[in-house]
Structures are given as C-alpha cells and as structure tokens.
Amino acid sequence: MEISPDTIKDVERLQRYERIVQKLVKTESFSKSDIWACGESKGLIGKIINLLLSEGSIVEQEKGIFLWMPSAMATYKKEWVTSLRPSHQLKRLRMEERPREKLLYGYSKPTTAELLAIFLRSGIPGKSAIVIANDLLTQFGGVKGIFEADKTELMDIVGVGAAKVAQIKAVQALAEEYLKEKMKSVTKVRNSKEVFDYLYLTMRDLKTEIFKVIFLDSANQTIDAVNLFEGTLNASSVYPREIVKSAVNKNAASLIFVHNHPSGDPTPSGSDRAITEDLVYACNLVQITVLDHIIIGDNVYFSFADEGLLEEYNRNYVSIKERRGRPHE
Numbered sequence: 001m002e003i004s005p006d007t008i009k010d011v012e013r014l015q016r017y018e019r020i021v022q023k024l025v026k027t028e029s030f031s032k033s034d035i036w037a038c039g040e041s042k043g044l045i046g047k048i049i050n051l052l053l054s055e056g057s058i059v060e061q062e063k064g065i066f067l068w069m070p071s072a073m074a075t076y077k078k079e080w081v082t083s084l085r086p087s088h089q090l091k092r093l094r095m096e097e098r099p100r101e102k103l104l105y106g107y108s109k110p111t112t113a114e115l116l117a118i119f120l121r122s123g124i125p126g127k128s129a130i131v132i133a134n135d136l137l138t139q140f141g142g143v144k145g146i147f148e149a150d151k152t153e154l155m156d157i158v159g160v161g162a163a164k165v166a167q168i169k170a171v172q173a174l175a176e177e178y179l180k181e182k183m184k185s186v187t188k189v190r191n192s193k194e195v196f197d198y199l200y201l202t203m204r205d206l207k208t209e210i211f212k213v214i215f216l217d218s219a220n221q222t223i224d225a226v227n228l229f230e231g232t233l234n235a236s237s238v239y240p241r242e243i244v245k246s247a248v249n250k251n252a253a254s255l256i257f258v259h260n261h262p263s264g265d266p267t268p269s270g271s272d273r274a275i276t277e278d279l280v281y282a283c284n285l286v287q288i289t290v291l292d293h294i295i296i297g298d299n300v301y302f303s304f305a306d307e308g309l310l311e312e313y314n315r316n317y318v319s320i321k322e323r324r325g326r327p328h329e
Contacts (some may be wrong), residue, residue, distance in 0.1 A: 003017065003021065003048065003051055003052070003076075004079060005017070005018065005079060005080060015111060015113050015114075015130060015134055016040055016044060017044075017048070018080060018131070018134055019038045019039070019040055019113075019134050019137065019138050020035060020038055020040050020044065020045055020048050021048070021076060021080045022038075022080055022081060022134070022135065022138055023035050023037070023038040023138050024048070024049075024052075024076070025068070025073055025076050025077045025080065025081065028067060028068050028070075028073065029061060029065060029066065029067045029068070030065075030066055031064050031065055031066070032045060032046065032049065032064065035049075037141050038137075038138050038141075039137060039138075039141065039142050049066065052066075052072075053066075056069065056072070057069055057072035057073075057076070058072070112133075112137060112142075112143060113130055113133040113134045113137055114130060114133070116133035116136065116137070116143075116146075117129035117130040117132070117133040119167050119168065119170075119171050120132055120133060120164055120167060120168075121167070123159060124158075124159045127158065127159045131159075132157065132158075132159040132160060132164075135157050135158070135159070136154070136157055136160070139156075139157060140153075146168060147168075147172045151165050154168065175201060176201055176202045179198055179199070179201050179202055190220075192292055192294055192301065192303035192305060192306055195214070195256060195258065195292070195294055196294060196296060196301045199212070199258055199294075199296065200296060200299075200301075203258070203260040203296045204260065204296060204297075204298060204299070206260050206262060207262055208230055208231055208232075208262065209230070209231060209232060209259055209260060209261070209262065210227050210229075210230050210259060210260055211227070211228055211229035211230070211238055211257065211258075211259045212225060212226065212227050212228070212257070212258040212259065213225070213226055213228050213243055213246065213247075213255055213256070213257055213258075214255065214256040214257075214258065215246070215247060215250045215252035215255060216252060216253060216254045216255065216256065216291070217251070217252065217253055218253040218254075220254065220291075223250050223251075223252055224250060226246070228242065228243065228246070238275050238279075240278055240279050240281075240282035240283075241282070243255070243279065243282070243283075244282055244283060244285075244286055244288065247283070247286075247288050248286065248288075252288060253288065253289065254288060254289040254290070254291050255283060255288060255289070255290055255291065256290075256291050256292045256293070256294065257276070257279065257290070257292070257293040257294070258293070258294045258295075258296065259272075259293075259294075259295060259296070260295070260296045260297075261295055261296070261297050263297070264297045264298030264300075265297050265298075266295040266296060266297030266300055266301050266302040267295075267302060268295055268302055268304070272293075272295065273309070276290075276293045276304055276309065276310075276313065277313045277316070279293075280310060280313040280314060280317060281313070281317050281320075284314070284317045290310060291305065291310075292304060292305040292306075292310065293305075293310070
C-alpha cells in the first residue's frame with residue numbers, strides 16, 4: 001500500500017493526508033468534488049486519488065465517479081480511521097511540533113486542526129485531540145460548520161462528549177464577545193465591509209431577524225451599538241420614533257442600521273426598502289444622517305449606501321420638502 005500513515009513523518013502533512021483519506025473512505029463511491037469539502041487543496045486531493053487509481057484501490061466507474069475496491073476500502077479504514085497512531089499523539093510529538101508550544105513560542109504557525117485541538121485539550125484511546133479536531137473539520141467542512149452545528153451533531157463524532165461541546169461553544173462565544181467589544185471600540189467607521197466583518201459572526205446564524213442600530217458621533221466614531229427590534233421586520237415592527245429618540249438621547253450625529261436575513265440571502269425585501277426610506281425621512285427631520293443600512297446574509301451582505309439607495313431616498317426627501325415649502329399658486 002503506497003499511502004500509509006507510517007510513511008509520513010511530517011505531522012502537518014500527515015494531518016492533511018488524514019483529512020482527505022478519512023473523507024474518501026466515508027462512501028463506497030465518490031467524485032472529486034465530494035472530497036473538496038474536506039477543505040484541503042484540490043491538487044493534493046487529485047494526487048491522492050491518482051495514487052489510489054494507480055495501485056488499483058479504486059476504479060473510475062464512470063467519468064469523474066470513483067468506486068472503492070471492497071478489500072482496499074477496508075484496509076484504508078483500518079489504517080487511517082480505526083488503528084492506533086502513536087506518532088500522532090500530542091505527548092509523543094517533539095516540543096516544536098506540539099500545537100500549544102507552536103502557539104506560545106512561535107516555532108511555526110499552528111494549523112486550524114491544531115488550534116482546535118488546543119481547546120479540545122485531550123483525546124481518547126486511539127484518537128488524539130488533533131485526530132478529533134480533524135474529524136470535526138472534515139465532517140462539518142471547516143470552523144464555520146462546527147460553530148453552526150448543534151450539540152447532537154457534534155456529539156456524533158467519536159471522542160466528542162458534552163464537555164468538548166461546551167469547550168467548542170465557549171470558544172465561539174468568546175469570539176463573538178470579542179467582535180462585539182471590538183465593534184464598540186472602533187475609532188472610526190469607514191465602510192460597509194468593515195461593519196460586516198465586525199458583525200458577521202454574531203449575526204449570521206441567528207434564527208430570527210435582529211435590527212441593530214449603531215450610533216456614531218460627528219467624527220463617525222462609535223458611541224454604541226444596540227439591538228432595538230427582533231422578529232419579522234416590517235413597517236409595523238420597526239418604530240422610527242424610538243430610533244430617533246435613542247439617537248437624540250445618545251447625542252448621535254449619524255446612524256448605521258444592520259439586520260440579518262436568517263435565509264442567508266441578503267437581498268432587501270419590499271419591507272426592508274420601505275423601512276429604510278421611512279427611517280431616512282425621520283432622521284432627516286432632526287438632522288441626523290443615515291450612513292447605511294446593511295443586511296447580513298450567509299457570508300454576503302447588501303449595503304443600501306453602496307447600491308445608491310440612500311442617496312436616492314435623501315433626494316426624494318429633499319424633493320418632498322421643497323414641494324411642501326412652495327406657496328400655493
């Protein structure tokens with residue numbers, strides 16, 4: 001057998017091969033695109049598949065679809081999934097190869113699996129913390145998938161119990177709290193991408209819509225960021241009067257509105273557009289500027305300012321004001 005964990009001495013390389021092979025042996029047939037979900041490079045995945053083809057462990061059943069030979073699949077499962085791998089146990093690694101020491105002393109940059117292993121702390125007989133971390137990354141397609149998974153899904157991974165789920169959720173909560181505090185400490189808001197980057201992690205996975213208002217001073221420095229409304233957002237659930245009142249109380253010169261779409265699609269609805277236009281009008285009446293309204297989806301966002309809609313709403317407000325100011329003829 002050409003691809004064996006015993007022949008790979010470099011720990012990081014072993015982890016990359018392990019993640020790919022463990023994904024390969026999950027089903028009797030697969031395509032290359034099925035394996036790409038493990039997060040490793042397409043080049044390395046293709047190399048391993050070609051090696052398996054050349055040694056006869058798999059065959060190309062049809063164009064782009066590969067089939068395991070039963071005996072070879074069983075052997076690879078034993079070698080890469082069920083067998084003990086003492087060389088992969090953290091306590092047996094050289095000091096400069098251990099994830100914690102890499103992080104503390106800068107021997108080299110820890111991999112994602114190694115960072116996750118630090119939080120998992122320990123493994124089980126036959127599976128180190130790094131192996132469990134790789135299993136999680138493979139199963140859920142990366143850190144984002146792990147954070148989005150619920151307790152039951154996480155505990156389906158061998159070696160992950162309630163304590164380790166709590167550790168994972170604690171990491172997620174700390175990351176979210178860090179981003180919340182960082183948003184509040186921003187000295188100056190510059191663009192919609194910056195706001196999205198700060199708020200994405202805390203808002204992307206919410207099951208209900210949250211309407212957040214960021215209050216800024218005349219220098220565009222953040223005064224506060226507050227969740228003002230929750231639930232299905234429409235003209236009857238978002239109250240311009242409350243927003244204006246809060247802005248005046250905080251002595252805010254400008255505002256940024258942010259809300260999420262649980263569907264993952266940030267395209268604004270008719271209600272989103274109507275609410276935003278109403279808020280622009282209400283804020284103009286008290287000389288408060290609306291800088292943006294950002295809708296957060298799944299790794300994407302929509303900015304009313306970037307799309308020119310706020311400029312349009314402000315022009316409409318000025319036009320209405322001018323018409324009302326003209327004497328009747």
